[in-house]
Amino acid sequence: xxxQVENPILEIHDLTVSYDQSPVLWNVDLSLPEGKLxxxxxxxxxxxxxxxxxxxxxxxxxxxYVKIFDKDLDQxxxxxxxxxxxxxxxxxxxxxxxxxxxMGTYGKLGLFKRPGKKEKELAHSCLEKVGMSAFASRxxxxxxxxxxxxxxxxxxxxxxxxxxxxxxxxxGVDMATETAIFQLLQEMSKEGKTIVVVHxxxxxxxxxxxxxxxxxxHLVASGPKQEVVSEELLRKTYGGKLNLLTKVTxxxxxxxxxxxxx
Amino acid sequence: xxxxxxxxxxxxxxxxxxxxxITLLGIGSAxxxxxxxxxxxxxxxxxxxxxxxPGICLxxxxxxxxxxxxxxxxxxxxxxxxxxxxxxxKENTKLSEDSIIxxxxxxxxxxxxxxxxxxxxxxxxxxxxxxxxxxxxxxxILEEDLWVYGSLSLLIILTLSLLLKEFSLLVFNAExxxxxxxxxxxxxxxxxxxxxxxxxxxxxxxxxxLMAALLITPGAAARFWTDRLGTLLILAALFxxxxxxxxxxxxxxxxxxxxxxxxxxxxxxLALISFLFAPKKGVLFRFISRQSYLKKTHKEHVLKxxxxxxxxxxxxxxxxxxxxxxxxxxxxxxKSIKTLNKINQLxxxxxxxxxxxxxxxxxxxxxxxxxxxELYLNEYMNIAPDxxxxxxxxxxxxxxxxLEELLDxxxxxxxxxxxxxxxxxxxxxx
Numbered sequence: 051x052x053x054q055v056e057n058p059i060l061e062i063h064d065l066t067v068s069y070d071q072s073p074v075l076w077n078v079d080l081s082l083p084e085g086k087l088x089x090x091x092x093x094x095x096x097x098x099x100x101x102x103x104x105x106x107x108x109x110x111x112x113x114x115y116v117k118i119f120d121k122d123l124d125q126x127x128x129x130x131x132x133x134x135x136x137x138x139x140x141x142x143x144x145x146x147x148x149x150x151x152x153m154g155t156y157g158k159l160g161l162f163k164r165p166g167k168k169e170k171e172l173a174h175s176c177l178e179k180v181g182m183s184a185f186a187s188r189x190x191x192x193x194x195x196x197x198x199x200x201x202x203x204x205x206x207x208x209x210x211x212x213x214x215x216x217x218x219x220x221x222g223v224d225m226a227t228e229t230a231i232f233q234l235l236q237e238m239s240k241e242g243k244t245i246v247v248v249h250x251x252x253x254x255x256x257x258x259x260x261x262x263x264x265x266x267x268h269l270v271a272s273g274p275k276q277e278v279v280s281e282e283l284l285r286k287t288y289g290g291k292l293n294l295l296t297k298v299t300x301x302x303x304x305x306x307x308x309x310x311x312x
Numbered sequence: 313x314x315x316x317x318x319x320x321x322x323x324x325x326x327x328x329x330x331x332x333x334i335t336l337l338g339i340g341s342a343x344x345x346x347x348x349x350x351x352x353x354x355x356x357x358x359x360x361x362x363x364x365x366p367g368i369c370l371x372x373x374x375x376x377x378x379x380x381x382x383x384x385x386x387x388x389x390x391x392x393x394x395x396x397x398x399x400x401x402k403e404n405t406k407l408s409e410d411s412i413i414x415x416x417x418x419x420x421x422x423x424x425x426x427x428x429x430x431x432x433x434x435x436x437x438x439x440x441x442x443x444x445x446x447x448x449x450x451x452x453i454l455e456e457d458l459w460v461y462g463s464l465s466l467l468i469i470l471t472l473s474l475l476l477k478e479f480s481l482l483v484f485n486a487e488x489x490x491x492x493x494x495x496x497x498x499x500x501x502x503x504x505x506x507x508x509x510x511x512x513x514x515x516x517x518x519x520x521x522l523m524a525a526l527l528i529t530p531g532a533a534a535r536f537w538t539d540r541l542g543t544l545l546i547l548a549a550l551f552x553x554x555x556x557x558x559x560x561x562x563x564x565x566x567x568x569x570x571x572x573x574x575x576x577x578x579x580x581x582l583a584l585i586s587f588l589f590a591p592k593k594g595v596l597f598r599f600i601s602r603q604s605y606l607k608k609t610h611k612e613h614v615l616k617x618x619x620x621x622x623x624x625x626x627x628x629x630x631x632x633x634x635x636x637x638x639x640x641x642x643x644x645x646x647k648s649i650k651t652l653n654k655i656n657q658l659x660x661x662x663x664x665x666x667x668x669x670x671x672x673x674x675x676x677x678x679x680x681x682x683x684x685x686e687l688y689l690n691e692y693m694n695i696a697p698d699x700x701x702x703x704x705x706x707x708x709x710x711x712x713x714x715l716e717e718l719l720d721x722x723x724x725x726x727x728x729x730x731x732x733x734x735x736x737x738x739x740x741x742x
Contacts, residue, residue, distance in 0.1 A: 106491045124493065132491040143350060143484045144541045153481060157492035162474055189539040209492070 051283060052080060053273035057120075059084040059213060059244050060105070065114035067097070067104045071308035072299045073267075074100050077114070080263065080272040087239045088246045089259035093288050096266045098248045099135065102215045106132050112308070118213065128157050131211035133202050135218050141191050147201050148173055148186045154208025169208075176207040181230060196227035203231060214238070214245045221250065232258055252284070267295055315565045327564070330450055333458045334560050336465035337513050338526070338552030343472045344510040346531030346548045347503065351483045354532075355410065356398070358524035359417040361511045363394030365424025365520050368445050369431060377438045380457040384464070384512055391508035394420050424520075447570035448519030450560040461513045468506050468513070479503060480541065517556070519572035525579055526552060533583035536590035555579040609709050610641060611648040612678045616708075618658065618667045619675035623734070628666035676736040682708040683729035684719045690730040691723065697730035 058081035067075040075097040082088060090098045103109045105116050107123050119126050131154075154176070155169040165173075177183050180200040185193070193201065199219055206214055220228050235245050239260075249255050255262065262278045264270040264287040271278045271287070302309060322328040348357055364387040371386025372378065394416050401412045431439055444452055453461070472479065478499050481489040489496045507527075514523045534547035559575035588595050617637055621629050631649070638645045649665065652658045657671030667675060685707045686700040711719070720726075729735055 108487055108490055127491075127493040130491075132488065134485065134487055134491075138487065139485045140352075143480075144535070144539050144544050145480070145484065146540070149480075149541075150484075153485070153488065156477065156481065156489075156494070161478060161494070164477060191539070 051271045051273050051278055051280075052269060053277065054081045055083045057084075058082055059119060060246075061117040061120075062101075062105070063115050063117070065101075065104060065116065066112050067100050067109055068112050068302075068308070069100075069109070070303070071305070072303040073112070075104065075265075076268040076295065078265075078269045079114075080269055082244065082246070082272075083261065084244050085239060085242045086244060086261045087235055087259050088244070088261040088263065089255045090246065090248045090263045090265060091250075091252060091255055091287065092265035092270075094250075096287075098265055099217050101265065102132070102217050102246070102248060105215060106130070128209070129212045131206040131209040131214045133206045133214070133216040133219055136195065136198050136202060136221065141193070141198060143190065145190055146186070147177065147182065147188050147190060147193070150190060150201050151176055151204045151208055154205040157209055172210075173204070173208050176204040177201075179207060179234060180204045194224075195222040196224045199223050200227065200231070203234070212243055214243060216245065216247045218248050218250065220247075220254075228254075252288075316561075319561055319564055326455065329455060329458055330453060330560060331557060333453065333462050333465075334450055334517060334556035335553050336462050336469070337517060338530075338556040339549040340465040340468035340472075341510040341514055341523075341526050342530040342548040342552035343545055344468060344503075344506050345527030345529075346534070346545055347472075347479050347483055348507060349528050349531040349535075354524075354528045355413045356395075357507060357511065357527040359398065359413045359420075360391050360394055360508055361514075361520050361523035361527070362417045362424075363420035364388075364391045364508075364511055364515060365421055365445065366390050366427055367393075367424075368515065368520075369424055369427035369442070372431060372438075372442055373427070376436070378441045380460045384460055387512045387515060388508055390420065390424075391511055392505075395504050395508060421520075444519070444570070445515050446519050446521055448515070448517050448522065448572035448575075449563055450517040450556075450571040451563045453516055457516060461516065464509055464513045468509055471502070471506060475499070475502065517560075517571055518575055519570065522572035522576050525576045526556070529576075529579040529583050530555075533579070533586040536586040536593045551579065551582050555582060605709070607644075607648070610638075610644040611652055612674075612709055613638065614645060614648045614652060615657065615667070615671060615675035616678050616682070618665060619672065619679050619736070622667065622672075628664055631660070631663045631665060634665060673738060676738065676740075678708050680736050681711045681716060683733060683735045684716065684723065684726070685711065686729050686731070687723055687726055687735070688719055700730060 060082040062078050062080050065075060065078040066073060074095075078101065090101060092098050100109060104111050105118070105123075116123065118130060123130075148170070151173040152165045152169060155165050155172060159165060159169065174183065174186065177186055180203050182197065182200050182204060185197065185201075190198070190201065199222075203216075203219060206216070219231060223231070235247070235258075239245055247259070249258070256275065256279065260275055261273065262275050263272045264278065264283060266287050271283045318324065319327055322331065345357060348354060367386035367388070367390030368383050369386070370390070371382035371384070374386070375382035398412050398416050401407055401415075402409060405412075407415075428442065431442060441452065478489075478494065481494065482496060482499050482503060486496050486500075489499070510527065511520075511523050514526055518526050530548035530551040531544065533551055534544050537547055538544050555575045555578035558578040559571040559573075562574040563569050563571040586594070589597075591597050614634065617634055618629055631646075634649070635642050635645055649658070649660065652671065653660055657668055657674060659666050659668055682704045685704040686697070689695045689700040689703060690697055726735055734740075
């Protein structure tokens with residue numbers, strides 16, 4: 051069940067991504083509507099984070115292309131905001147919460163320029179939206195997991211983008227934070243923002259997202275929740291890796307060169 | 313003393329020049345080094361500093377004399393080659409980063425020593441100065457060389473100040489930087505160039521063998537004192553300047569004494585002081601706070617035992633009775649009794665101890681926390697009543713009033729703990 055849309059905000063065409071030449075995503079082909087809260091679901095190692103990274107150009111695609119707002123990534127970068135996984139950074143870095151949120155304004159500032167009063171005000175208002183105003187001058191190493199996640203989301207908000215790509219924003223987060231973040235995402239989508247979220251918990255995904263993408267090395271489904279969520283598709287997504295596909299991956303990895311490279 | 317005054321009054325303009333040079337060098341290398349320390353790439357600086365030796369020797373051979381431009385040029389060349397090779401090897405082989413660095417360091421340094429020995433064999437009279445590049449000699453730097461090193465230091469400091477936000481992004485979250493469209497690869501290249509330059513400016517004053525210490529130690533020592541990047545950079549620079557000047561001064565009063573080792577000695581002293589005495593992260597501070605916590609637990613145990621005696625309808629306890637309850641901590645228990653007596657929480661009369669009003673209140677609080685926690689473990693975490701005591705023994709000293717309130721609220725202000733013992737409250741009768 052893969053539903054394509056007219057005038058998509060994001061179009062992924064036959065995207066294949068490999069790490070060290072073994073493919074982790076096969077021929078993903080989908081398009082996403084504007085202004086929706088979209089969840090990417092799939093088991094561990096299904097390529098969920100890789101899909102987001104490929105959209106952001108952080109990993110090289112070995113085939114296919116991505117169009118955002120019908121343009122190339124580099125032309126619209128300042129309209130896209132990316133939230134990496136919380137574990138991907140060293141939280142012992144000597145910085146305050148405000149310093150991290152200010153990084154969200156760097157894209158518009160460009161190189162060399164330092165954030166000024168305007169940027170600081172923006173950062174403070176973003177911290178307020180995630181309920182972290184009181185922590186602005188706090189050292190980031192003192193934060194709990196949920197607070198770190200809120201800081202990352204505040205940083206993404208400071209980019210004032212139209213499309214948000216979030217990698218596991220609910221991972222390792224307490225229930226109160228999860229609800230708060232979800233409410234914030236809902237408000238944002240009401241304002242017309244499109245939010246794509248990598249998510250691991252299938253139960254909460256059913257209530258959180260309007261549009262669901264199911265991945266398991268290949269695209270299993272993409273469409274409105276009601277139409278996508280069926281027992282058959284869930285089994286296809288979570289029912290273990292496709293045996294044949296894994297065998298092909300092994301075959302490719304054992305070659306001395308990358309046979310998929312153009 | 314005379315030497316000291318002569319040196320630090322700066323009446324000799326060449327000394328003033330050298331001290332200014334060392335100051336700039338210290339700031340530059342401490343800045344760059346702090347970032348590479350935060351980036352967990354401390355070893356790269358060591359590899360680069362060893363790797364510039366063959367370049368210095370080649371520069372010398374080409375120029376036939378100690379020409380600063382040839383020497384700096386050669387050093388930059390071989391430093392850049394080493395950096396390039398290490399990142400090329402990392403991308404194209406399966407070798408781990410530390411083995412790559414070990415290989416680069418030893419191959420380049422070994423080659424450098426070969427060249428140095430060859431130059432020595434030629435008997436070039438200019439040769440004498442070349443040995444200084446191994447361990448450094450700040451006093452021997454000529455004024456014309458100083459101009460080269462000084463302006464390179466200034467270049468490093470300016471570039472770093474201009475790109476502070478970019479380098480922070482590089483170290484903290486390079487992937488995010490790439491996502492917002494910053495040229496992170498280019499920024500990494502600029503950083504590596506600064507790293508090479510900061511090694512190059514130090515080779516004559518500090519020497520190739522010990523230059524890595526001037527890069528990394530200031531940042532590592534300063535990290536004990538602060539969690540702010542700005543303060544960290546300033547403090548690191550200050551440490552580097554102090555030890556640079558100390559090293560130079562010793563080279564000045566003891567002829568032929570190399571500067572590098574003394575810079576490292578004074579830097580290590582500063583690092584040791586930081587490690588021992590810095591607030592919060594220092595060893596001493598942590599030791600003291602642990603000691604005062606232990607003292608508190610001993611006092612609280614005494615209060616608790618007295619309260620439990622009262623629950624058994626005794627008015628108090630004999631000192632001997634109390635001591636036998638804590639056979640391992642007799643001295644501590646005696647001390648606790650003394651302190652508690654002093655702050656008027658208990659009274660000791662002819663070896664018999666009784667709680668006073670304020671002591672009783674405090675004792676109730678501890679017993680209450682203990683039993684509340686036991687009940688919480690039992691009810692919310694399904695832990696059997698005979699398994700909850702040990703955890704409560706520790707948590708009773710830690711739970712804050714806010715947490716107590718939360719516990720009470722969750723458990724709906726209970727009266728009994730899992731062992732059917734009373735959870736005492738301030739308004740109780742006894």
